[in-house]
Structure formats: structure tokens, C-alpha cells
Amino acid sequence: MKNMKKELMDYEKRGLLIEAAKKEFLEKGYNKASLRGICAKAGMTTGALYFFFDGKEDLYHTIVDGPVKELHEMIIKHFMEDRETMKDIHCIDECLVDHKDVSDMFLDFIYENYDSFQLLLSGSKEGELESYLDGFVQIAEKNSATMIELAPGFQLEPFMTHWMSHVTVDAFVHVIKHEKDKEKAKKLMGNIMNYLVRGWAELALLPTGK
Numbered sequence: 066m067k068n069m070k071k072e073l074m075d076y077e078k079r080g081l082l083i084e085a086a087k088k089e090f091l092e093k094g095y096n097k098a099s100l101r102g103i104c105a106k107a108g109m110t111t112g113a114l115y116f117f118f119d120g121k122e123d124l125y126h127t128i129v130d131g132p133v134k135e136l137h138e139m140i141i142k143h144f145m146e147d148r149e150t151m152k153d154i155h156c157i158d159e160c161l162v163d164h165k166d167v168s169d170m171f172l173d174f175i176y177e178n179y180d181s182f183q184l185l186l187s188g189s190k191e192g193e194l195e196s197y198l199d200g201f202v203q204i205a206e207k208n209s210a211t212m213i214e215l216a217p218g219f220q221l222e223p224f225m226t227h228w229m230s231h232v233t234v235d236a237f238v239h240v241i242k243h244e245k246d247k248e249k250a251k252k253l254m255g256n257i258m259n260y261l262v263r264g265w266a267e268l269a270l271l272p273t274g275k
Contacts, residue, residue, distance in 0.1 A: 094189035144208035165255035
């Protein structure tokens with residue numbers, strides 16, 4: 066029983082430090098945020114913080130990496146599901162179905178973890194944002210290629226595939242950064258997503274042999 070109580074207290078303390086770090090990072094940016102400020106917000110000592118985390122960078126990655134990894138997995142799963150659909154595609158118009166449900170799914174998750182993604186997109190930790198966004202672009206580009214391999218009679222144009230992957234990621238970033246209301250963001254991104262799907266179909270998806 067004592068061990069269970071201690072584990073529960075440790076879990077609660079760790080959670081308080083994470084929430085305090087989110088506030089400190091978002092208020093001051095990564096570079097100006099301090100462990101002292103984080104501990105003051107959490108009502109703990111720096112010694113208590115080091116029991117759970119190696120330091121400021123460890124806290125940052127604890128806040129950001131989990132949601133990013135989970136979103137990666139969601140995107141890959143979506144592409145895997147679409148692979149089965151592509152087997153039955155025989156003309157480009159068949160690709161132009163409503164994709165609002167897809168953007169809604171991603172945005173529901175992002176806004177459930179809004180502070181984590183806002184911290185990442187703030188770019189306050191130098192060099193981190195570009196690396197994370199490149200990861201999303203690579204997932205979109207790689208999985209688009211493996212998906213289209215299954216579509217009879219079609220191939221991807223490499224340059225346009227890479228460019229459209231960037232454009233899609235940038236569109237999500239712009240909406241998330243500038244619209245705090247989830248429902249408004251979903252409406253905006255649903256329209257953008259359908260526009261981008263048409264762009265993919267017309268610019269990146271080519272009949273085999275061209």
C-alpha cells in the first residue's frame with residue numbers, strides 16, 4: 066500500500082512539473098525558461114525536478130516527443146488504410162473524395178495536445194522545429210509512394226510529391242498556429258485538405274508511362 070501511494074505521489078509530482086514546464090516554455094520561450102521558474106510554478110524544489118528529469122531539454126522532449134510520435138503513427142495508419150482503397154482506383158476522379166474526416170481526426174488529436182504542439186511550433190528551441198516538420202514531410206512522401214504503387218496504371222511524379230508533402234504539412238502548421246478554436250480549425254482544414262487532394266491528383270499523380 067505504501068509503495069502504491071508513493072508511486073501515485075510521484076506520478077502526480079511528475080505531472081505537475083510537466084504542466085509547469087509547458088507554461089514556462091510557452092510564456093518565456095525555451096531559451097529564457099528556467100528550471101527555477103518551472104519549479105516555482107510546480108511548488109517544488111530543483112532537487113525534486115532532477116529526481117524525474119535530467120534537465121530542461123529532457124522536459125522539453127517529454128512534452129513534445131510523445132504527441133509527435135503518436136501523430137506519426139496515426140498518419141502512417143491512415144496511409145496503410147488508404148493503400149487498400151488505391152487498389153480499386155482506375156481514374157483520377159476516383160481520388161477526389163471528401164477528406165474532411167481525415168483532417169478532423171488529426172486535428173482532434175492535435176488540439177487534445179494543443180500546448181505540446183504550440184510549444185513545438187513556436188520554434189523557441191533552436192533547430193528543433195525544422196527537424197520535426199521534416200519528419201512529417203518524409204512520412205507523407207514515403208507513404209504516398211508506397212500507396213500509389215498499388216494503384217493500377219498510376220505513378221507519382223517525384224518533385225511534385227515532395228513539394229505537395231511540404232505544402233500539406235505547412236497548411237496544418239498555419240492553421241494550428243493561427244486558429245485556437247478547434248471547430249473553426251477543422252472547418253478551415255477540411256476545405257484546405259480537399260483542395261490539396263485535388264492538387265495531389267492533378268500535379269503528382271500521373272498515368273504510368275508519362
